[in-house]
Amino acid sequence: MSLQEEIDKKAKEIQADGYPMSIGELANMYKDGELIVNPEFQRFFRWSDSQKTKLIESILLGIPIPPIFVAHGEKGIWDVIDGLQRLSTIFEFMGLLKLTDDTLKPPSKLLGTKFLPSLENKMWENLDDPENSFTQELRIDFKRSKFDIKIIKKTSDKDAKYELFQRINTGGSKLSDQEVRNCLLIMINRDFYLWAAELVKYQPFVNCIPLSEKQQLEQFNMEILMRYLVIRHADLSKIKGNEDIGEYISEEIINIVESGELDIQKEAEVFYKTFAYLDTILSDDSFRKFDHEKGKFRGGFLMPAFEVVIAGLSENIDEMNKMAPEEMIQKIKNIYNSPQYLSATTRGGARPITRLKDLATLSKGVFMNG
Structure with a gap:
């Protein structure tokens, strides 16, 4: 297939539309459940009070605001x-923003x-406190302010909205890779996301992976x-070596x-045991x-150490549990002196994706049958 044919084919899969809408119209859609602003995403988007105020100020001054992108979903919901x-900033200011339990977040104050x-x-x-409230005229003018809305139509490829979300929210480094990934998981399968979010609270996992405050904030x-789930369930043999790890x-x-195909109950059991x-x-x-x-x-915490230990250990955890602790500790210590580990972690120009493949393969050999 030629480049032009690939472009033509993909372009047909992503159908878009766009038109301006007032804040009042968007607020009414939100109140009626026709516009989904997922409250769980709030933990990944961390605007300060100053940033929130600057947005309201920009709207009041008529400064152009970037477009809003929405995906047309089931029953016409955006x-x-x-x-x-x-x-979220606008709806919070107006006293309309819903939390995860459908209660309203207290209205915000400006700076x-x-x-x-x-x-x-x-x-x-x-x-x-009427003196510190917007006047009726200000509220009306504010609600009449308009956003440019870009709509990914329902007829588009099912992965289009995920791809668009990922590209928009990684291009400007607004979110970490995992924060974007979390949002995608909520969009695709909220139950899976909630299951994963509970796993990382498991105290032995927390004990084994000491993180800085910044790392915790960035999920x-x-x-x-x-990475643990991908190591266990992806076909790592298909890695070519030129892929971006994120x-x-x-x-x-x-x-x-x-x-x-993932049996989350069995997967959780292996995770807890490991x-x-x-x-x-x-x-x-x-x-x-x-x-x-x-x-x-x-x-x-060292990611190569994680990759080289977790792949084989989790795959053979029942057998590993039978080993004397001293023997297992020595087995792990020996990995860091092995030619394979040294080659994978010190080879000049080696990409993280290649290291992942090499270390997971090494791990499965080290921990096979004890």
């Missing part, structure tokens, strides 16, 4: 792909700005879990979820590199 934080210092402490409507614990993890975890065992024998040393010269595990 699912927000890009613009969630902008819409004073360089251009509009009188915005300080202003609210949409506060009957107890690195979920990143590690996604894109590969995203694509494979979506394939795992959409296939419906990390309970590691917590017992090594705890927070589980994924630190062993320094043979110093005779101890050193440094922080």
Whole structure:
């Protein structure tokens, strides 16, 4: 197939439309359940009060706002792909924003700005403090302000909205790879996301993977879990070596979820057994590199250490549980001095995706049949 044929084919799969809509119209759609602004996404989009105020200020001053992207879903409902934080900020200010339990989030207060210092402490409507409320005229003008809405039509390829969401929210580095991945999982299969979010709270897992505050905020614990599932269930032999590791993890975890073949109950059992065992024998040393010269595990959590331990250990956890702890600890220590590990982690120019493949393969050999 030629490049032009590929373009023509894909272009037919993604049907889009667009037109301007007022904030009032969008607010009414939101209240009626016709516009989905997923409240679970809020944990991944972290705007400050200053950023929220600047958006309201821009609308009041008529400064152009980037388009809102939505996907046309079942029963005509629109699912927000890009613009969630902008819409959430507006609906929160208006006192309309719903939380996960369908209760309303308390209306926000604005900050004073360089251009509009009188915005300080202003609210949409506060009957107890009329002086610090928008006037009726301001509220009407605000609701008449318009956004350019870009709509991915229902007839588009089913993966179009996921692809668009991923591209928009990674291009500007607004979210980490895993924060985007979490949002995609909520869009594709909310129950799977909730299952995964519970797994990473398992205390032995937390003990084995000490994370910084920044890593916790960026959902690195979920990143590690996604990599764990991909290592266990993706066909790593098909890795060519030129793939981007972040894109590969995203694509494979979506394939795992959409296939419906993962038995989450059995998967959870293996997960619990694996990390309970590691917590017992090594705890927070589980994924630190062993320094043979110093005779101890050193440094922080190391992804290559995770990849080389978790693949084979989780696959053979019942057999590994029968080994004496000292024997298992020595087996893990020996990995870091092996030619295969050193080659995979010190080879100049090696890509993370190649390292993942090599170390998972090494791991399965090390832990096979004890």
